[in-house]
Amino acid sequence: MLENFLDNIKAFVEGFKNQSTSAIELQLHEMENSFALVCFGSLMGMPSPPNYLGMALLPYIEQEIKVMIFKSERLDDRLAEFFDLSDI
Amino acid sequence: MSSTVLVIIGLVIYVVFYKAYGGFLKNSIVGTSEKEVPSKRLFDNVDYVPANKYVLFGHHFASIAGAAPIIGPAIALAWGWLPAILWVWFGNVFIGAVHDYLSLMSSVRYDGHSVQWVAGKVIKKRTSYIFAWFILFVLILVVAAFGAVLGGIFVKQPAVPTAYFLQIAFALILGYIMYKMKANFGISTIIAIILLATSIIVAKFYPFHASYQTWMIVFLAYIIIAAAIPVNILLQPRDYMNAWLLVFGLAIGGVAVIFAFKPMGIPATTMFSAPIIAGQSTPFWPAIPLIIACGSLSGFHALVASGTTSKQLSSEVEGLFIGYGSMLTEGFLSTLVILSIGIAGMGIVGADKAQTLTANAAAFGNHYIPAMKSAGGPVGIFAKSYATVVNNVLGIPKAFMVILAAMWVASFAMTTLDTTNRLARYTFAEIFEPLKETSKGMYDLFTNKWVASFIPAAIGIGLAWTGEWKVIWPAFGAANQMLASIALMTASAWVMRVQKKPSWPVFIPAMFLWVTVTVAMIWYVIKIIPIFMHKSPVQAYVLGAMMVIMLLLNFILVYDFAKPDKDQSFVEDNA
Amino acid sequence: MKNIIFFLGKGGVGKTTSSVSLSYHLADKGKSVYLASIDPAHNICDIVSEKPFNGVKNIYQNLFAEEVDVEEYLKKFVKNTTRSMKNTYKYLQIINLDSMLDVMKYSPGMEEYAIMYALKDKIENNIDKDYIIIDTPPTGLILKIFALPFTSRMWIEKLILWRKKIINARGAVANINPDAIDKELAIKEEDDKVLKELGLQSSTVEFLVELLQDRNKTKTAIVMNEDELSLNESKRIKEGLDYMNIPLNLIIINKKGMIENKVNIENSFSGIEKAYAPFVKDTSSTEHIAEICKEWAERLIDD
Numbered sequence: 001m002l003e004n005f006l007d008n009i010k011a012f013v014e015g016f017k018n019q020s021t022s023a024i025e026l027q028l029h030e031m032e033n034s035f036a037l038v039c040f041g042s043l044m045g046m047p048s049p050p051n052y053l054g055m056a057l058l059p060y061i062e063q064e065i066k067v068m069i070f071k072s073e074r075l076d077d078r079l080a081e082f083f084d085l086s087d088i
Numbered sequence: 089m090s091s092t093v094l095v096i097i098g099l100v101i102y103v104v105f106y107k108a109y110g111g112f113l114k115n116s117i118v119g120t121s122e123k124e125v126p127s128k129r130l131f132d133n134v135d136y137v138p139a140n141k142y143v144l145f146g147h148h149f150a151s152i153a154g155a156a157p158i159i160g161p162a163i164a165l166a167w168g169w170l171p172a173i174l175w176v177w178f179g180n181v182f183i184g185a186v187h188d189y190l191s192l193m194s195s196v197r198y199d200g201h202s203v204q205w206v207a208g209k210v211i212k213k214r215t216s217y218i219f220a221w222f223i224l225f226v227l228i229l230v231v232a233a234f235g236a237v238l239g240g241i242f243v244k245q246p247a248v249p250t251a252y253f254l255q256i257a258f259a260l261i262l263g264y265i266m267y268k269m270k271a272n273f274g275i276s277t278i279i280a281i282i283l284l285a286t287s288i289i290v291a292k293f294y295p296f297h298a299s300y301q302t303w304m305i306v307f308l309a310y311i312i313i314a315a316a317i318p319v320n321i322l323l324q325p326r327d328y329m330n331a332w333l334l335v336f337g338l339a340i341g342g343v344a345v346i347f348a349f350k351p352m353g354i355p356a357t358t359m360f361s362a363p364i365i366a367g368q369s370t371p372f373w374p375a376i377p378l379i380i381a382c383g384s385l386s387g388f389h390a391l392v393a394s395g396t397t398s399k400q401l402s403s404e405v406e407g408l409f410i411g412y413g414s415m416l417t418e419g420f421l422s423t424l425v426i427l428s429i430g431i432a433g434m435g436i437v438g439a440d441k442a443q444t445l446t447a448n449a450a451a452f453g454n455h456y457i458p459a460m461k462s463a464g465g466p467v468g469i470f471a472k473s474y475a476t477v478v479n480n481v482l483g484i485p486k487a488f489m490v491i492l493a494a495m496w497v498a499s500f501a502m503t504t505l506d507t508t509n510r511l512a513r514y515t516f517a518e519i520f521e522p523l524k525e526t527s528k529g530m531y532d533l534f535t536n537k538w539v540a541s542f543i544p545a546a547i548g549i550g551l552a553w554t555g556e557w558k559v560i561w562p563a564f565g566a567a568n569q570m571l572a573s574i575a576l577m578t579a580s581a582w583v584m585r586v587q588k589k590p591s592w593p594v595f596i597p598a599m600f601l602w603v604t605v606t607v608a609m610i611w612y613v614i615k616i617i618p619i620f621m622h623k624s625p626v627q628a629y630v631l632g633a634m635m636v637i638m639l640l641l642n643f644i645l646v647y648d649f650a651k652p653d654k655d656q657s658f659v660e661d662n663a
Numbered sequence: 664m665k666n667i668i669f670f671l672g673k674g675g676v677g678k679t680t681s682s683v684s685l686s687y688h689l690a691d692k693g694k695s696v697y698l699a700s701i702d703p704a705h706n707i708c709d710i711v712s713e714k715p716f717n718g719v720k721n722i723y724q725n726l727f728a729e730e731v732d733v734e735e736y737l738k739k740f741v742k743n744t745t746r747s748m749k750n751t752y753k754y755l756q757i758i759n760l761d762s763m764l765d766v767m768k769y770s771p772g773m774e775e776y777a778i779m780y781a782l783k784d785k786i787e788n789n790i791d792k793d794y795i796i797i798d799t800p801p802t803g804l805i806l807k808i809f810a811l812p813f814t815s816r817m818w819i820e821k822l823i824l825w826r827k828k829i830i831n832a833r834g835a836v837a838n839i840n841p842d843a844i845d846k847e848l849a850i851k852e853e854d855d856k857v858l859k860e861l862g863l864q865s866s867t868v869e870f871l872v873e874l875l876q877d878r879n880k881t882k883t884a885i886v887m888n889e890d891e892l893s894l895n896e897s898k899r900i901k902e903g904l905d906y907m908n909i910p911l912n913l914i915i916i917n918k919k920g921m922i923e924n925k926v927n928i929e930n931s932f933s934g935i936e937k938a939y940a941p942f943v944k945d946t947s948s949t950e951h952i953a954e955i956c957k958e959w960a961e962r963l964i965d966d
């Protein structure tokens with residue numbers, strides 16, 4: 001009973017934490033996504049830094065590349081993801 | 089009837105339907121899938137992350153609960169409180185909650201793809217394109233509707249803009265403290281609450297007077313500027329403050345209404361056709377869904393449910409709690425709005441007006457909207473009634489409560505203004521995609537960040553410029569319900585063609601809504617647009633054009649629904 | 664180091680000969696000189712009539728010459744990247760990663776990068792010499808090499824800013840919601856490997872940009888002959904240098920009198936000093952070589 005109550009309180013606090021970071025997380029993942037995109041932009045014909053720079057960073061941007069790949073899989077279906085930003 | 093009794097009735101209905109009807113939907117329509125939920129199967133710690141049930145409920149609810157479920161019911165009271173509350177309850181359990189729940193679950197079964205994408209799979213490719221158009225109309229019209237409603241309250245309650253802009257300034261400070269200096273969460277939260285309280289208290293002593301048109305220009309500038317700022321600067325900290333406003337507002341209001349033990353001070357029913365939209369007699373059916381949209385059912389929820397919620401659902405059984413349950417919670421918010429205006433009585437609009445209003449039911453129906461207008465529109469009347477009820481029960485000074493309630497709505501509405509602008513910008517690019525091949529120059533122009541930002545904002549604010557929220561609001565309602573009807577059709581196509589389960593619980597609401605909204609829109613185009621034309625020809629043409637396009641798309645939609653692509657295989661996509 | 668002197672020009676005009684000539688001249692004056700060729704097609708050894716050599720060689724008094732092994736720099740870079748890739752993407756060890764990544768060196772721009780890096784390295788290692796003299800590859804390549812630090816600098820600055828935003832956002836999320844983010848990601852700026860790497864890259868390009876634009880240190884000479892082609896190419900070099908704000912000190916008109924239909928260069932390169940170098944009979948003799956720079960050697964150096 002008490003445990004249950006404490007769990008609920010915890011979930012309530014977690015909910016508020018989530019409420020205070022969800023947009024930033026979304027922004028963060030898009031920044032990671034585009035960081036990787038820029039580093040390898042030349043592969044896609046985008047203006048990009050000299051190739052060697054991307055290569056020099058390559059070993060350290062596993063996360064960014066991962067995010068880029070996840071995001072690119074859903075390129076045709078991104079609109080709805082942003083709807084929880086608004087409060088209609 | 090006492091508000092307390094009504095709250096109890098409402099809660100009983102919600103609990104019974106959640107258990108019985110929700111359970112039925114869960115077992116007989118949705119069923120179970122041997123596949124694991126996307127959040128686990130496709131876990132990537134970026135988009136696909138299983139979330140705690142309550143946390144996800146909170147996130148989902150905070151995303152769907154905004155200003156609209158407060159504004160709509162306040163207007164609908166012209167028909168009397170009974171039809172309004174019945175539409176909220178009826179719409180909730182049979183349409184809105186079904187819609188949210190099934191959008192969520194079909195998205196879960198389609199690897200977390202959005203309802204827009206699923207529509208393209210289970211109906212026709214172009215359905216997903218039509219979806220984008222409806223989304224754009226919703227986004228433009230929500231700017232118009234919220235702009236007009238906010239303008240009204242900003243003029244009538246000059247403390248509200250002060251509170252509002254203080255909140256923006258404080259949000260910037262909070263953002264700096266929370267995300268740049270990385271202060272402790274507890275401390276940040278205390279600061280957030282203190283800042284919120286400060287903005288309300290200070291606003292009372294420093295009202296800010298400006299004309300309606302001035303506010304429209306400010307909104308336009310605000311929309312374009314705010315939509316260009318990174319989210320961590322303003323949007324996120326303000327969102328966090330909004331969450332507290334929502335919790336405070338709901339908790340204080342809920343307690344006050346439940347413990348008020350007061351009878352309803354307004355008529356249960358007035359007349360079937362009360363003068364609501366543009367002063368014309370507005371028949372309850374089919375117009376009601378245009379007035380009460382979000383509190384009863386809302387198409388935009390389908391996007392939230394299938395955009396992020398479906399990717400974080402940690403088990404299929406929790407879908408009912410989150411999808412169906414949060415819609416009922418939003419309905420409960422609308423119920424509180426109706427009850428709070430009901431029990432506060434019409435004394436809040438001034439003794440002289442109250443006398444005319446309370447003469448008899450017909451008089452109330454005839455004079456409610458003008459009285460509301462002089463009280464600052466739907467937000468004004470809600471804020472005043474809310475303050476009165478809270479003051480009676482909890483003794484908190486009325487003046488502050490009015491500002492709190494109005495700021496609650498304003499803050500949600502303004503968040504919507506700049507986020508919808510961001511969304512519209514992107515929707516523009518989707519809609520103009522076909523131009524890419526044929527007319528590169530046009531495509532580049534329309535997808536230019538600033539052009540795409542300016543056009544929807546300017547159309548929205550241009551429509552709001554007339555100050556006729558009574559005309560604009562129903563148009564937004566219509567677009568939003570259209571979105572709901574396409575989402576419901578998608579859900580029923582999924583149930584019929586993929587699930588191969590009895591589809592009537594989705595199909596009947598889908599058709600009911602489609603017919604109702606289509607008839608309502610035709611009525612609106614024939615009856616309201618010409619009246620509006622006398623007052624504001626330019627706006628009337630724009631609004632009329634949007635309505636006609638939506639109607640056309642609506643017919644294409646139902647045609648496609650009946651004759652889907654033969655080559656669509658309807659199989660679940662595992663890509 | 665007093666000066667670093669670059670000899671630029673179209674292929675075959677006499678860049679290598681001129682740089683060797685100046686090097687001997689300075690060595691004769693008792694200066695210590697480091698002469699390097701960063702042209703992948705080296706020929707210092709031909710001019711100084713030596714057998715091809717590796718590494719730095721003391722060829723005359725205090726004159727040290729080196730034909731820089733660009734390929735080795737390229738390999739080193741590819742190897743380092745490969746190694747750190749292996750550490751990061753451990754699972755890729757299953758397949759033959761090394762050979763896969765070897766293709767990186769064929770990626771466009773890699774040669775310029777390797778030469779740019781080599782240049783910085785060699786300058787730093789020989790900073791104790793009185794003069795550093797650089798014989799450069801033909802126009803197209805050297806302009807790209809010179810441009811590289813400038814374009815890279817802009818990108819590096821942007822990437823650093825961007826990176827800091829990412830790290831800050833991660834920190835902000837981790838501060839409130841530690842579970843929402845991997846621990847390895849929620850780190851301080853000073854622990855971020857990407858920023859560290861960008862910092863290293865930044866120090867290389869900053870070093871070169873500062874040096875190249877430093878009028879007290881860097882001297883450049885365009886070597887040309889009196890023909891149309893080399894004149895046009897020299898003009899292109901000047902434009903390139905101007906664009907990057909790299910000083911141009913001297914135009915050397917080499918092999919004077921050898922060309923029949925000589926072009927008029929009086930009207931070109933206004934404001935830049937011009938000097939003539941005679942056509943000598945035998946470029947393999949040290950005495951003859953010394954003649955070449957007689958007229959212009961002192962104009963190109965600060966004592």
Ligand SMILES: Nc1ncnc2c1ncn2[C@@H]1O[C@H](COP(=O)(O)OP(=O)(O)OP(=O)(O)O)[C@@H](O)[C@H]1O
Nearest residue numbers: 673674675676677678679680918941942943946955
């Ligand atoms: N002043 C000169 N008098 C006589 N011969 C010269 C003179 N300058 C250069 N040469 C000859 O011209 C040829 C090309 O000279 P050198 O190799 O120095 O040119 P370079 O510009 O370095 O060419 P590359 O672009 O191929 O490196 C050589 O055979 C060299 O002996």
Ligand SMILES: [Mg+2]
Nearest residue numbers: 678679702706
């Ligand atoms: Mg040479």
